[in-house]
Amino acid sequence: MSRTILVTGGAGFIGSHYVRYLIQYHPDVEVINADALRYSANLLNLAEVADHPRYRFVNVDLADQPAVERLFQRKIDEVIHFAAESHVDRSIEGAEMFIRSNIIGTYYLLEAVKKAEVEKMVHISTDEVYGSVSTGRAKEHSPLAPSNPYSATKASSDLLCQSYVNTYGLPVVITRCTNNYGPNQHPEKLIPCLILRALENRPLPIYGDGSQERDWIHVWDHCVAIDRVRRYGKAGKVYHIGAEHTITNLEVARRICTLLGKPHSLIQHVDDRPGHDLRYSLDTSKTREELGWLPMISFDRGLKETVGWYRRQQDWWEAVRSKAYRRPMEGGEWR
Numbered sequence: 001m002s003r004t005i006l007v008t009g010g011a012g013f014i015g016s017h018y019v020r021y022l023i024q025y026h027p028d029v030e031v032i033n034a035d036a037l038r039y040s041a042n043l044l045n046l047a048e049v050a051d052h053p054r055y056r057f058v059n060v061d062l063a064d065q066p067a068v069e070r071l072f073q074r075k076i077d078e079v080i081h082f083a084a085e086s087h088v089d090r091s092i093e094g095a096e097m098f099i100r101s102n103i104i105g106t107y108y109l110l111e112a113v114k115k116a117e118v119e120k121m122v123h124i125s126t127d128e129v130y131g132s133v134s135t136g137r138a139k140e141h142s143p144l145a146p147s148n149p150y151s152a153t154k155a156s157s158d159l160l161c162q163s164y165v166n167t168y169g170l171p172v173v174i175t176r177c178t179n180n181y182g183p184n185q186h187p188e189k190l191i192p193c194l195i196l197r198a199l200e201n202r203p204l205p206i207y208g209d210g211s212q213e214r215d216w217i218h219v220w221d222h223c224v225a226i227d228r229v230r231r232y233g234k235a236g237k238v239y240h241i242g243a244e245h246t247i248t249n250l251e252v253a254r255r256i257c258t259l260l261g262k263p264h265s266l267i268q269h270v271d272d273r274p275g276h277d278l279r280y281s282l283d284t285s286k287t288r289e290e291l292g293w294l295p296m297i298s299f300d301r302g303l304k305e306t307v308g309w310y311r312r313q314q315d316w317w318e319a320v321r322s323k324a325y326r327r328p329m330e331g332g333e334w335r
């Protein structure tokens with residue numbers, strides 16, 4: 001019998017990969033993609049499933065409670081919750097949308113799940129909730145210490161989810177993942193931003209001295225892990241997802257220049273982001289042991305393929321760019 005999975009934020013970067021994953025690998029699953037189509041959404045990412053009989057798109061703002069309740073008028077078996085405002089720089093410029101989407105949106109979703117008979121909800125969160133991890137790796141029980149409005153709203157939504165598990169027995173599982181990269185990522189994010197600027201021989205902006213360390217995971221590996229958590233993860237638990245391979249932002253920029261045959265002199269150091277976390281790192285051993293998951297795509301291979309993808313997909317990023325130009329907070333600048 002077919003199962004219905006509600007994916008929120010399925011028109012964004014990771015959500016669209018996961019929607020396509022579900023349609024491709026789970027023939028017994030029907031997908032409802034609920035997305036408010038904010039600036040980072042892109043229906044081009046879903047072109048190959050748009051007319052699929054097991055896929056349906058619904059334009060819904062999760063901060064609109066009646067609209068969220070209407071989603072649950074039909075039977076929903078599982079919920080995978082990606083929808084969020086996701087860009088730290090934008091949250092520093094103004095946090096209100098982050099509070100509305102990430103906290104209030106999650107609250108309305110939890111309320112709807114509480115009333116419905118949902119078997120499992122997976123809340124997609126981030127390593128950024130731990131703040132900067134100076135040494136070692138954050139564990140699932142490490143204290144939450146978010147440093148910027150984005151991570152504060154994600155930590156808040158994590159706590160809301162945990163409170164609904166404890167108080168109402170909701171079957172919610174939380175994943176916290178490190179930085180994702182891969183095809184279809186909005187060009188405001190570090191890796192596509194650097195690739196596109198290098199392709200156009202424009203300066204590659206690097207915050208501060210570029211010594212910030214991130215653990216990059218390919219979006220495909222993240223989707224496989226989410227699917228394991230959806231199927232086998234235990235309610236109330238937190239699962240870490242990451243490649244356990246950290247690299248500095250400066251080194252990422254250098255590798256992109258090398259892959260594209262561009263001079264490293266294109267790299268330009270700019271004023272650091274306020275409250276910039278120096279290092280993120282997760283201990284992912286529990287996820288690996290309990291769920292039998294391992295990342296399969298090395299950063300070298302994944303970055304090479306991603307650079308190739310952006311090089312070939314000029315139509316895609318030109319379409320995104322023309323939409324991004326309309327954002328007043330970008331000051332008309334292509335960042």
Ligand SMILES: NC(=O)c1ccc[n+]([C@@H]2O[C@H](COP(=O)([O-])OP(=O)(O)OC[C@H]3O[C@@H](n4cnc5c(N)ncnc54)[C@H](O)[C@@H]3O)[C@@H](O)[C@H]2O)c1
Nearest residue numbers: 009011012013014036037038040041062083084086101180
């Ligand atoms: N990108 C990363 O490196 C990364 C790492 C760890 C965790 N995450 C988490 O994964 C999730 C997806 O991230 P992403 O990079 O794909 O983000 P994204 O910005 O590309 O996509 C977010 C999607 O959510 C939708 N959305 C935003 N507010 C909404 C609302 N109120 N109602 C309905 N839809 C709404 C947007 O329209 C967009 O399609 C987020 O929760 C993010 O915190 C991202």
